[in-house]
Amino acid sequence: MSQQDQPWSRAIYTAGTFQPPAGGGVLPVRDKSTGEVFAEAGRADASDVDAAVTRAVPAQRDWAALGYAERAAVLRRVAAALERDGAMRELIVRETGSIPGKADYEIGAAISELTEAAALASRPSGEVLQTGHAGRTSISERLPVGLVGVITPWNFPLVLGMRVIAPALALGNVVLLKPSPETPLSGGLAIARLFVEAGAPAGIFQVLPGGEDVGRRLVEHPDIQMVHFTGSTAVGRQIAQTAGGLLKKVSLELGGNNALVVLDDADIEQATMIGAWSSFHYQGQTCISAGRHIVDRAVVDEYTAGIVARAAAITLGDPATEPVGLGPVINDAQLARGKRLLDDAVAGGARVLTGGTVEGPFFRPTVVVDVDPASALWTEEIFAPIVAIVAVDGTEEAVALANDTRYGLVSSVLGADVHRATTVARRLNSAMVHVNDATPQDEALAPFGGVGQSGLGGRSGGDANLEEFTERRWLTVSSVPAHYPY
Structure with missing residues (x-):
């Protein structure tokens, strides 16, 4: 099947299906060595973000209400679909201009992110605290953040997307993904195909290829509770300023020197x-x-x-x-x-x-x-x-x-x-x-992130994902109603 015959051709992924964007925009996908346009993705706009959020809100409630075993099973099925996938390697090579070995690394690392995230779904979601009140049970529990907007770069589009997508979903969130315009397939729509094959519930993962207007709306939308951005420090600074004004949780993985x-x-x-x-x-x-x-x-x-x-x-x-x-x-x-x-x-x-x-x-x-x-x-x-x-x-x-x-x-x-x-x-x-090793290192279980102008927020990887993609709530339960002087 040619790329133009794929279900994602001229499409975005929303509500569990590939469909044309509201404005009918098209995003050309180029082979980075030859300059050839070998595929076309749909180009979403801000109205597509709004529609995706409307679908995501009830989807998140239902997804979080599922038992951990069901969420973990979806992620394992996505991992199995990626293992079977015969097209992702070529997409990464052509879209990113990488050698095949780098594409193989990305696929293996993405599978690792999915399988480790599946295990994350069953981790304890709270702890019982000591309390000075007789007859009270005091609990610190973890709740999903909710809707997570994810903006990913072009250099490692599959694994840098999956590093966020997989743990966020495992912990009961839903994800709205804007891949780089350079890599809308391996960074987004080809990932969506895996979720379709895995039978994932509609609305838990949506892909909105596009330009700055899509990213801006993800950051500004009041119903998106968290934004995760991987990219340049200059753009990260702008996102932090906007998200800070909205008092929105933000996690930035930025540049390095x-x-x-x-x-x-x-x-x-x-x-x-x-x-x-x-x-x-x-x-x-x-x-x-x-x-x-x-x-x-x-x-x-x-x-x-x-x-x-x-x-x-x-x-x-x-x-x-x-x-x-x-x-x-x-x-x-x-x-x-x-x-x-x-x-x-x-x-x-x-x-x-x-x-x-x-x-x-x-x-x-x-x-x-x-x-x-x-x-x-x-x-x-x-x-x-x-x-x-x-x-x-x-x-x-x-x-x-x-x-x-x-x-x-x-x-x-x-x-x-x-x-x-x-x-x-x-x-x-x-x-x-x-x-005694190279600077490029990344493992699904290790905390990845930076300090200074290399990052803002938490870390991705392993136990760090628990802090990254959940919020803490203090819950107390008293065996008898409390008594106060008035």
Whole structure:
């Protein structure tokens, strides 16, 4: 079946069915390597959001009233449908420009999110508290937040969506999803197909592809109790301002300016492999990529030579048709931004040792030295396959430079003395730190999120989801009516 013959063609997903959006808008879906429009999604508008919310309110009451076993069973059936799915891999490759291995990772991680969320549904939903009142039972219980609006990015559309969708549903919420316009299929409508196959109740999960007007209405709608956004810090700041004015619960997973610290005793062969993967995987287009490589001066020459060799060996091309190491950058705007950051750094004295060129939609893996720590290439999130290296003298200078950022998402420390490396890691102002491993790490059971300008709100993953997607209520029950003086 061609993409144009799929049930999602020119459609949104609402009330348990694929149907045309109210305004009849169309969102073209492009192959990021060739530019070909290979499918069309429906383009929702604000009126579609309003209609979806109207359907979601009663659906949420019924869904939350189900026993945990029924909710868990739906999620397990969605996981099984994804395991059987034969089209998701190609969709991810074509929509995101990723190599097939990255698509396989996303599918496996999304299945893990679903199965772990299914187990979350049966977790205790409250606790009995001590009380100073005789004859009173005091309980802290967890209730679903209600309607959760979810806005997801284009880089890991399947797993970053499922990281929120699955636990939110497990805990009795319903989800209204706005995927990125770059990835409306693998980030939304293809997920909806899994819910159809799983026989999920109508209205618990709805997909509204569209532009800024859809995202804005999700944030502003009075009946949506929570907004979860994954994306840039600039957009996250706007969402926080709007949601704050509405006193609405918000969770933001934002950008990173992540450091990889190489100590003087690091195994340089291993370090360059970890460093290359941290910066170049998926064209550097993840919030947990390492942009800043902070290397002890004693080993910086050897490390730099190793990174240059690895970068030069990476192949570029269309991952849908060729066995390449890297695919295209997501769009022209992102390509131009990465090149601008690089060119500005070079104008400020940085030297490009390899790469630095753009060939169509492809950005050659790049290694830069003599980078000014005040340059935007060093201080901002890059989202391009660029390694920027700065040498330091000892751990004190390394820690100070790593912490000299407004962001606080993830860092890595590489060193042979694990105790020493861990001591350095604990001094870094990041919400996630890895010793002797790459910065890109994510597990369904681990708390994922950032501090500073890398995030606002709670964490996703494991027990953190209980806090993220529920509200606490204090309930007291007295065996006899209380007595008061009037």
